[in-house]
Amino acid sequence: xxxxxxxxxxxxxxxxxxxxxxxxxxxxxxxxxxxxxxxxxxxxxxxxxxxxxxxxxxxxxxxxxxxxxxxxxxxxxxxxxxxxxxxxxxxxxxxxxxxxxxxxxxxxxxxxx
Amino acid sequence: xxxxxxxxxxxxxxxxxxxxxxxxxxxxxxxxxxxxxxxxxxxxxxxxxxxxxxxxxxxxxxxxxxxxxxxxxxxxxxxxxxxxxxxxxxxxxxxxxxxxxxxxxxxxxx
Numbered sequence: 001x002x003x004x005x006x007x008x009x010x011x012x013x014x015x016x017x018x019x020x021x022x023x024x025x026x027x028x029x030x031x032x033x034x035x036x037x038x039x040x041x042x043x044x045x046x047x048x049x050x051x052x053x054x055x056x057x058x059x060x061x062x063x064x065x066x067x068x069x070x071x072x073x074x075x076x077x078x079x080x081x082x083x084x085x086x087x088x089x090x091x092x093x094x095x096x097x098x099x100x101x102x103x104x105x106x107x108x109x110x111x112x113x
Numbered sequence: 114x115x116x117x118x119x120x121x122x123x124x125x126x127x128x129x130x131x132x133x134x135x136x137x138x139x140x141x142x143x144x145x146x147x148x149x150x151x152x153x154x155x156x157x158x159x160x161x162x163x164x165x166x167x168x169x170x171x172x173x174x175x176x177x178x179x180x181x182x183x184x185x186x187x188x189x190x191x192x193x194x195x196x197x198x199x200x201x202x203x204x205x206x207x208x209x210x211x212x213x214x215x216x217x218x219x220x221x222x223x
Contacts, residue, residue, distance in 0.1 A: 001159075031209060042201060042213040043157070092156055099164070100145045100205035104156040 002027050002095050004105035012111045013083055020079045021108045023093035028073035033102065034066070037090040046091075049076045083112045115140040117204050119214035127222055132189040134217050136202030139183070143204040146178055146185045147211065151199045161187060192221045 003026040013019050023032060034046040046066055047057045055068040069077045080087050088111050094102040116139040126132045138146075145164045149157035163169045163176040163185070175188040185204075189196055199216040206212075 033209070042215040043211075044213075045210065048209075090156075096209050097159075099162070100207075100209055100211070101147065101159055101162055102209070102211060103159060107156045 001097055001103045002029065004093065004095060004103065006091075006093060006105040006108050008108055009106065010109040010111075012113060014113055015084055017083055018079055018081045019083065019110060020077050021091050021093075021110075023076045023078070023105055025074050025095050029095045030073070031096055032070065032076045033094045034068065034076070034078045035092045035094065035104075037092060037107075039088070043092065046078070080110065083110075085112045088112045115143075115204070115206065115212045117202055117212050117214035119200075119202050119217045121215055122218040123220050124217055125220045125222055126192050128192060128194060130192050132192045132196065132219055132221070134187040134189075134200050134202075134219065136185045136187075136214055137183055138185065138202075138204045138212075140204065140206055140212070141180075141183065142206045143212075144207060145205045146176070147203040147205070148174075148176060148185075148187045149201040149203065149213075150196075151201055151216065153198075157201055189219075192219075194221050194223060197221045 007022045032049045035043045046061045047055045049055045049070040067079045090107045092107045094104045148161040151157045161176040163178045169176045173190045177186045201216045202214040203211040
């Protein structure tokens with residue numbers, strides 16, 4: 001499986017600010033995925049990031065709130081904009097493996113005050 | 114709305130016993146199914162996947178799939194305290210999109 005890193009691993013932010021999360025993978029992948037895991041909850045897909053095209057957002061998530069960049073086949077960023085305490089979550093990137101398998105990065109734990 | 118349902122637990126089993134984790138899914142178009150283990154404060158780790166009806170074994174883990182009943186299960190034999198974690202069931206319907214259940218917390222007691 002791919003080796004995936006995320007930065008930052010955790011952050012505490014003030015309401016109204018933005019945070020950009022980076023995801024780096026050690027091999028080229030066509031798709032990268034961004035998930036949110038709110039406290040005590042399961043994973044919810046935010047968007048799929050494809051290199052060379054706009055990200056595809058899931059219902060309930062919009063580009064203005066969660067802009068995504070995918071400049072190359074090994075890197076992506078997710079920005080959480082104009083944050084509120086409800087955005088406090090773990091944000092995870094993942095990449096595809098064999099078939100429909102996905103492998104997850106270590107996550108970014110975000111607390112918004 | 115595609116849903117994956119799991120009992121949140123906690124499921125408590127004694128060390129050495131078989132732990133049985135269950136999952137149902139609503140989308141009959143789902144083609145493949147996954148079990149992830151998530152330790153507290155860590156990211157999910159893929160432990161099993163299954164595509165065909167029947168059983169698939171990997172070491173102490175056995176995944177079972179019954180597409181007619183829309184049911185997936187994970188058996189953990191000889192449970193160890195290190196197996197204590199939350200187990201997430203996920204279903205894929207194509208396009209690499211995974212729908213996750215809310216997870217079952219497993220506690221293996223000494």
